[in-house]
Amino acid sequence: MQTLTDLDLPHLPVETPAFAENPLRYLAEARAKHPWIASSSIGYLVHDYGAIRELLGQDDKLRPAYDGIVEQLGAHGTPWGRFTEEQMISLPVEQHRLLRDTFAAKFTPRYANQMRPMMQGTIRRLLDEWAPKGRFDFEEFASYFPISNMFTLVGAPREEIPSIRASFETLGLAFSMDKRRMPAIHEAFGRVEALVQRLIAERRAHPESGNRDDLLHLLIQTSDEGGIAERQLADLLIFLFVAGYDTSKNVLTHTMYLLLQRPEIYERCGQDHAYCGKVLEEAIRYYNPGQVPRFTSRDVAFRDVLIPRDTMLWFTLSISGRDPIAFPDPERFDPDRQIEPTRRHIAFSLGKHMCLGQFIARAQLQEALHQIPQRLRNPRLVGKFGWRPFPGIWGLHGLPIEFEPVEA
Amino acid sequence: MPKIKYIEPNGVEHVVELQPGQSVMQGAVWNGIPGIVAECGGSCACGTCRVYVDESWREKTGQASDMEDATMEIREDSRPGKRLSCQLTVTAELDGLVVRIPESQW
Numbered sequence: 001m002q003t004l005t006d007l008d009l010p011h012l013p014v015e016t017p018a019f020a021e022n023p024l025r026y027l028a029e030a031r032a033k034h035p036w037i038a039s040s041s042i043g044y045l046v047h048d049y050g051a052i053r054e055l056l057g058q059d060d061k062l063r064p065a066y067d068g069i070v071e072q073l074g075a076h077g078t079p080w081g082r083f084t085e086e087q088m089i090s091l092p093v094e095q096h097r098l099l100r101d102t103f104a105a106k107f108t109p110r111y112a113n114q115m116r117p118m119m120q121g122t123i124r125r126l127l128d129e130w131a132p133k134g135r136f137d138f139e140e141f142a143s144y145f146p147i148s149n150m151f152t153l154v155g156a157p158r159e160e161i162p163s164i165r166a167s168f169e170t171l172g173l174a175f176s177m178d179k180r181r182m183p184a185i186h187e188a189f190g191r192v193e194a195l196v197q198r199l200i201a202e203r204r205a206h207p208e209s210g211n212r213d214d215l216l217h218l219l220i221q222t223s224d225e226g227g228i229a230e231r232q233l234a235d236l237l238i239f240l241f242v243a244g245y246d247t248s249k250n251v252l253t254h255t256m257y258l259l260l261q262r263p264e265i266y267e268r269c270g271q272d273h274a275y276c277g278k279v280l281e282e283a284i285r286y287y288n289p290g291q292v293p294r295f296t297s298r299d300v301a302f303r304d305v306l307i308p309r310d311t312m313l314w315f316t317l318s319i320s321g322r323d324p325i326a327f328p329d330p331e332r333f334d335p336d337r338q339i340e341p342t343r344r345h346i347a348f349s350l351g352k353h354m355c356l357g358q359f360i361a362r363a364q365l366q367e368a369l370h371q372i373p374q375r376l377r378n379p380r381l382v383g384k385f386g387w388r389p390f391p392g393i394w395g396l397h398g399l400p401i402e403f404e405p406v407e408a
Numbered sequence: 409m410p411k412i413k414y415i416e417p418n419g420v421e422h423v424v425e426l427q428p429g430q431s432v433m434q435g436a437v438w439n440g441i442p443g444i445v446a447e448c449g450g451s452c453a454c455g456t457c458r459v460y461v462d463e464s465w466r467e468k469t470g471q472a473s474d475m476e477d478a479t480m481e482i483r484e485d486s487r488p489g490k491r492l493s494c495q496l497t498v499t500a501e502l503d504g505l506v507v508r509i510p511e512s513q514w
């Protein structure tokens with residue numbers, strides 16, 4: 001068995017714009033040199049679908065490496081650094097489980113389905129406002145959708161969104177591992193933290209202003225009963241806002257990009273609600289935003305390689321669905337693709353940190369995918385778009401489109 | 409140790425011995441029994457470890473919790489006896505338990 005550090009691994013320039021634009025090209029070359037792992041300036045990348053599937057769910061061998069990110073960015077001791085090291089996903093096993101169990105009932109498929117009428121209303125109102133323009137940046141449009149739903153779910157006033165959205169946008173780039181962004185990230189974090197503290201204080205002062213069924217009520221109640229520390233309460237809201245913001249936005253934007261090139265599928269989405277679900281699953285296989293950071297919590301032997309304890313690994317979920325070994329003809333976008341149980345996309349991760357918001361995300365994206373084609377006819381790309389940095393939350397940057405508006 | 413029988417949709421049977429305290433999901437995953445995907449590793453969060461408890465055993469396994477029921481709503485399913493196998497903890501009393509695996513978890 002060889003130790004990881006002794007291997008001659010391919011090196012992936014994940015920090016470059018060229019990589020963000022076309023990671024698959026680099027991946028194909030890397031795979032020729034080593035089938036499942038590569039090195040990079042931010043740590044090792046486990047990129048093979050099968051390897052991710054086998055390793056990532058092994059919670060007894062891995063732990064979230066958000067503290068490693070803070071360290072690489074030299075942000076230990078800052079408010080954002082503290083938050084990132086102590087956020088829900090970074091907590092010790094027992095604390096994480098207790099916290100997650102506290103509000104998991106607000107994230108079940110049942111609850112997500114109950115929220116659908118609210119989500120339908122959100123996208124309808126947004127389309128009422130944006131469709132008459134005839135031309136806009138789809139990413140900007142999309143950015144208002146998940147966060148509006150999230151605010152409602154939490155019980156936060158939606159009027160706050162326009163002034164705080166830019167800060168979510170900045171925080172979404174925090175894990176891009178670029179130190180030059182740190183001053184902006186610290187500033188954005190300060191704004192979001194202040195907002196969240198104000199929301200909690202306002203609700204405490206006026207409990208009657210909220211809904212007894214919303215998440216904020218539940219969290220404040222649990223906190224008052226001693227189940228959650230005050231600090232954790234604020235951290236949790238920040239985490240939920242950030243976790244639900246650009247992941248869903250980027251998926252919606254990229255799905256639109258795919259459908260701009262596939263007008264028949266786009267048309268059908270407007271007519272067939274169930275079909276939208278299939279299109280979404282295929283779109284998430286084809287592209288999803290996440291790279292998941294982990295430390296090995298002990299020496300791990302995997303496929304004849306010894307990965308020493310405390311090695312930082314990034315699992316590239318984002319492009320794992322295009323792995324030619326796992327998915328036949330991976331570049332073909334086919335919503336009717338047969339889903340093998342052990343070959344399903346892993347966009348929401350695996351194991352005990354599996355995305356808590358996966359059913360909320362799916363429900364809201366399905367509702368959007370159904371209504372958008374009904375209101376934006378014949379959309380076409382009318383300008384250039386870019387790519388967000390690959391590390392962290394990857395995705396399209398901007399998607400200028402033009403279309404014929406349809407009134408509701 | 410209690411023995412659990414898993415029946416695949418095509419009729420193939422697997423019998424596995426488990427320690428009390430382990431889950432029916434773990435028995436399937438550790439022994440490579442196909443069809444129980446268990447993406448969240450037993451957190452009652454993914455709904456991909458569904459099984460159907462054989463009628464004669466339902467009294468002993470008891471009812472799904474509200475949380476478990478809510479998670480099983482990833483899809484419509486009116487077939488009786490449905491449970492998430494990660495929430496079925498093996499006890500001496502469940503020796504001989506028979507569960508059926510669905511065609512698909514989705």
Ligand code: HEM
Nearest residue numbers: 089243244247248251290292347348349353355356357361
């Ligand atoms: C398509 C959209 C989304 C994608 C692709 C996505 C992806 C992910 C991934 C990959 C993780 C695992 C991170 C890790 O293990 O380090 C995760 C965790 C999480 N996500 Fe999502 N997510 C999405 C939407 C959402 C939404 C809408 C919410 C909130 C409503 C949300 C809340 C969470 C939470 C709370 C966790 C942490 C779970 C834990 O540590 O137990 N996500 N998500």
Ligand code: FES
Nearest residue numbers: 450452455457494
């Ligand atoms: S393993 Fe995920 S719900 Fe049972």
